[in-house]
Amino acid sequence: MLRIVHVVVFVKFVPEPQGTPTLGPDHLLVREGAEGALDPGDEYGLELALRLTEEQGGEVTAISMGPEDATAAVRRALAMGAAGALLVTDPVLRGADALGTARVLAAAAGRRPFDLAIAGVESTDGYTGTVPVTVAELLHIPSVTAVRSLEVSDDGIRTERQTETGTETVAAPLPSLVTVTAGAIEPRYPSLKGIMAAKSKPFETLSLADLGVDTALVAPEQRVIEVTEIPPKTAGEIVGADEGVARIADLLSEAKVI
Amino acid sequence: MASVWVFAPVSAEGAHPSAFELLTKARSLSDDVAAVALGPGASGASESLGRFGAPRVFVSDDSVFADHGAAPAAEALTSLVAEHLPALVLFPTTYEGRDVAGRLQAKLGSTLMSNATDVPALDRARTEIFGGTKVVDVELGGAEPRLVLVRPRSFAAEELAGAPAPEVVQVPADVPDEAKTVRVLERNEGSESGVKLEDARVVIAGGRGLGGPDAFSMLDELAAAIGDAAVGASRAAVDAGWVPYRYQIGQTGRTVKPEVYLGVGVSGALQHVVGMKGAKRIVAINRDAEAPLLKMADLGVTGDLFQIVPALTEEIRRRRSG
Numbered sequence: 398m399l400r401i402v403h404v405v406v407f408v409k410f411v412p413e414p415q416g417t418p419t420l421g422p423d424h425l426l427v428r429e430g431a432e433g434a435l436d437p438g439d440e441y442g443l444e445l446a447l448r449l450t451e452e453q454g455g456e457v458t459a460i461s462m463g464p465e466d467a468t469a470a471v472r473r474a475l476a477m478g479a480a481g482a483l484l485v486t487d488p489v490l491r492g493a494d495a496l497g498t499a500r501v502l503a504a505a506a507g508r509r510p511f512d513l514a515i516a517g518v519e520s521t522d523g524y525t526g527t528v529p530v531t532v533a534e535l536l537h538i539p540s541v542t543a544v545r546s547l548e549v550s551d552d553g554i555r556t557e558r559q560t561e562t563g564t565e566t567v568a569a570p571l572p573s574l575v576t577v578t579a580g581a582i583e584p585r586y587p588s589l590k591g592i593m594a595a596k597s598k599p600f601e602t603l604s605l606a607d608l609g610v611d612t613a614l615v616a617p618e619q620r621v622i623e624v625t626e627i628p629p630k631t632a633g634e635i636v637g638a639d640e641g642v643a644r645i646a647d648l649l650s651e652a653k654v655i
Numbered sequence: 656m657a658s659v660w661v662f663a664p665v666s667a668e669g670a671h672p673s674a675f676e677l678l679t680k681a682r683s684l685s686d687d688v689a690a691v692a693l694g695p696g697a698s699g700a701s702e703s704l705g706r707f708g709a710p711r712v713f714v715s716d717d718s719v720f721a722d723h724g725a726a727p728a729a730e731a732l733t734s735l736v737a738e739h740l741p742a743l744v745l746f747p748t749t750y751e752g753r754d755v756a757g758r759l760q761a762k763l764g765s766t767l768m769s770n771a772t773d774v775p776a777l778d779r780a781r782t783e784i785f786g787g788t789k790v791v792d793v794e795l796g797g798a799e800p801r802l803v804l805v806r807p808r809s810f811a812a813e814e815l816a817g818a819p820a821p822e823v824v825q826v827p828a829d830v831p832d833e834a835k836t837v838r839v840l841e842r843n844e845g846s847e848s849g850v851k852l853e854d855a856r857v858v859i860a861g862g863r864g865l866g867g868p869d870a871f872s873m874l875d876e877l878a879a880a881i882g883d884a885a886v887g888a889s890r891a892a893v894d895a896g897w898v899p900y901r902y903q904i905g906q907t908g909r910t911v912k913p914e915v916y917l918g919v920g921v922s923g924a925l926q927h928v929v930g931m932k933g934a935k936r937i938v939a940i941n942r943d944a945e946a947p948l949l950k951m952a953d954l955g956v957t958g959d960l961f962q963i964v965p966a967l968t969e970e971i972r973r974r975r976s977g
Contacts, residue, residue: 525769530757559900566841580894618766618797638958
């Protein structure tokens, strides 16, 4: 069986899902001072990477691009068990679009050979869902998206992925990139030991210049020109279970569906 | 005239319905519209793509486009784009659409916008953010073609009256070996029975609150009692493996706009909300009075769903027989 030596996991720092996001005058998300965390969707890919390397040796590197606050997300990845981390942070990258982000992540991942790169299917804040595949194309490696389970075989990986209508079994050689769905496996909580150990693990912070990426390659080609508020829906009524059954049936009658 | 293309995922059953929606929109943006359909079923789908407004359809029925992931389609599109120079390529938001568009943006260096709900001009896309509380208009710059992934059901599909049979242009399937390293070994198609989610007048969605796969039979019974109803799910329920992906309503998944949406044990994560907020009436059943879905519902019922749902099924049966 092939041996996995190095797994790269892309992780993202996202605004706290329960928080209230706001836009600044430049139409960009206000990230300063906003509560944030490791994207919960990224923990599944991390867990998958950690289990793979725990079973057969090798190590996991967490790679992220984001504001300086993103350190918190990367630290959590280290606390869960990643051996090292790389954060690309640069004021120039504020408002980067999907292609610019992918170019940065591809350059960061390309610094050291890896066997497998893992990302979430989509981020929990932007839901763009294209960055990992673009990274794969930039690195000229295969990609398999929406993976629910993965095993290493003699000549690469075998995965079970979701499709529009069912599932597929898909094989790919290494190195490859996969995106994993949430829920396939239960991510671990960082242990106290893991949190303590994270403090002494290698954690590199690079600027765009450090990475050797030209600023022209990350200039966003998408510009927000107008933001319009949609008036909030007037809140409906909330009733208890006793009254609820008849009220739902009434509503279905009014809608002429029963 | 700047041309607008629509990437149409195809299967033996024909073109993905989103392709017809995108062609309807493309017609309003340009007189020069084409569809690209790659994989088994493409030729068979070309006539219907023509009816919805594609006077020209680029096709290949070659299985290379179905058996090796998105890379072969991205290769073929790259060559087609270099030859014909479209200004804009529209993709439906499906896994396949995302994968092909994602690879294409790297190959072309073109900007790719995700999750669009409208395309007002060749260099403009509109999207909704923060759970649909804000509409954002985005200007697309950089090299043509601009690439836009559009959410399903953003436009109503309309046939073009008197559309002639489309010109069918064969696409070469000589994909380089590097683009064929991913291999699909086996396909397990789920079968969909009963009313389609998109067509049902009532959609009943199950969420994490159901606690397991068995509780979905309770929703099936409620749907049967109502009649014109279909059962869907939130991503949490699908990710947990309780129901297949085809049940999923939301950002990745299906978009429904029924007369009545009934969320059972669904918290109302943004992922899910964007797929159902177009419902005429929203009803939520949840134990947690703080669940976001209860706050946006026309009628929220707090309590034990395992008592409420069977009681509701009984009540509907009683009213129908009465």
